Amino acid sequence: MTIAIRHIRLINGTRAVRDDMTILVRGTKIVAVGPSKEIRIPTGATRLNGRGLSVIPGLIDCHVHLCLGGEADVVSALESELPSYTLLKSARHAQATIEAGFTTVRDVGSRDHSIFTLKQAIESGLMPGPRIVGAGLAICMIGGHARFIGREVEGADQVRKVVADQIAAGAGVIKVIASGGVLTPGTSPDDVQMTAEEIAAAVDTAREAGKPVAAHAHGASGMKHAIQAGARSIEHATLLDEESGALMKRYGVYMVPTLSALATTAACRPSCGIPESALAKAKAMTKRHKASFKQAYDNGIFIAMGTDAGTPFNYHGENAQELERMVALGMSPMDAIIASTATAAKLIGIHESVGILAKGMEADLVIVNRNPLRRIEVLQDRDTIVGVMKAGKFVAGPLAKA
Ligand SMILES: [Zn+2]
Incomplete structure (x- = not known):
């Protein structure tokens, strides 16, 4: 089964934008991309007229x-639910995510290993959802931030054991908590959490299995620990400072800004139900967060x-709001798309199969009827999405029903 998407504007995840292009998809893969007049369409192929439409790589x-x-x-929500209810909820969120054009997510902390069950169910076609690279439980210190979705550890030996255990369960990334956080009561974002030695033990154990470490850190000291340990x-x-910024640059460490998290929390009124401590912490940091991003x-x-x-009021399916927030802080729309496709794929380590639209890549793509390079916020409008293709199949948008 071959699908030819013809006469479309191609934004391919590098810096290129080209009009009147054709993409040929066979099975799960892109088998050809090029100017429409140069691409020969095999007989029997399904032809889609992409005139007036744009295509971008599946968002990540x-x-x-x-x-x-x-x-x-x-x-409190998690504590009041049975784990089985949480898994059903997660499945619903996965569906909302792919409908919004996100064909891959990295899940960096869940209440148990059921994220790997969800991944398996999506991969086997049981239910719709994005590709998932999951951490499972986050690794934190005793009494640390994120312990409601984490495993509390003490000492490098225990860290090594827990990391090995997470990888055995299916983790594609290891999440460590290197500073306090916003949502966990009693922790301060400025505090260092876990020792540098513990984080280094996590990085070493993960590296032996070929897995990267993602480190949660708000404060500069926590960031430095994590960067030097090899996150x-x-x-x-x-709260990036000169030194932590220079270290990130020197070691090629990625920043995952999550502007939406602090912004949606900080935008709340005191009566919105967000615990007072979380609201105060978010409001105090928003300005610095924006400066750190810039x-x-x-x-x-x-x-x-x-x-x-x-996180609070930061809903699955509204993921594209982050691109608008990045652009509002001076990033170009093209760079926002690259951060959400090619660069994201590199961070996750799946750039050889997804993240750009080129011959030989998995056919993960989003077809839109407006130009996101002109107005990035159109990606948040569900009417903009004409089709979301994952591994060669339209899974959401009007084209999935056609
Ligand atoms: Zn998080």
Whole structure:
């Protein structure tokens, strides 16, 4: 079965934009891309007229929590649910995510290993959803941030054991908590959490299995620990300073800004149900967060898009809001798309199969009827999406029903 998407504007995940292009998809893969007049369409192929439409690579969100539903108090919500209910909720969130054009997510913390069950169910075609690279439980210190979706550890030996255990369960990335956080009561974002030695033990054990480490860090000291220990990405990077920024640049560490997380929390009124402590912490950091993002962008630090979807009022399916937030802070729409496709794929380590639209890649793509390079926010409008293709099949949008 071959599908020819013809006469379309191609935004391919590198810097190229070309009009009147044709993409040929066979099975799960892109088998040809080129100017429409040069691509020969095999007889029997399904022909789609892409005139007036644009195509971008399937979007990638590098920081979600499918087990959280954007509740005002996510900690209480999880504590009041049975794990089986949380899994059903996660499945619903996975569907909302792919309908929004996100064909891959990196899930960096769930209440148990059921994220790997969900991944398996999606891969076997049982239910719709994005490709998932999951961390499973986050690894944190005793009493640390994110313990409601984490495993509390003490000492390098225990870290090694727990990391090996996570990888055996199916983790494609290891999440460590290197500073306090916003949502966990009693922790401060400025505090360092886990020792440098513990984080290094996590990185070493993960590396032996070929897996990267994503480190949650708001404060600069936590970031420095994680960068020096060899983390591949800093999640949030809220309070970046000169030194931590220079270290990220030197070691090629990725920033996953999650601007949506702090912004949606900080935008709330005191009566919205978000615990007072979380609201105060978010409001105090938003300005610095924006400055940190600008600093990273201006200094050429790798930026991979992530929303922290699932945190309060930061809903699955609204992931594309992050692109608008990045553009509002000075990033070009083209760079926002690259951060959400090619760069995200590199961070996750799947860039040989997804992230750009080229011959030999998996056919993950989004066809839209407006130009996101002119107005990036159109990606948030469901009427913009004409078709979401994952592995060669239209799975969402009007084309999935055609
Ligand atoms: Zn998170």
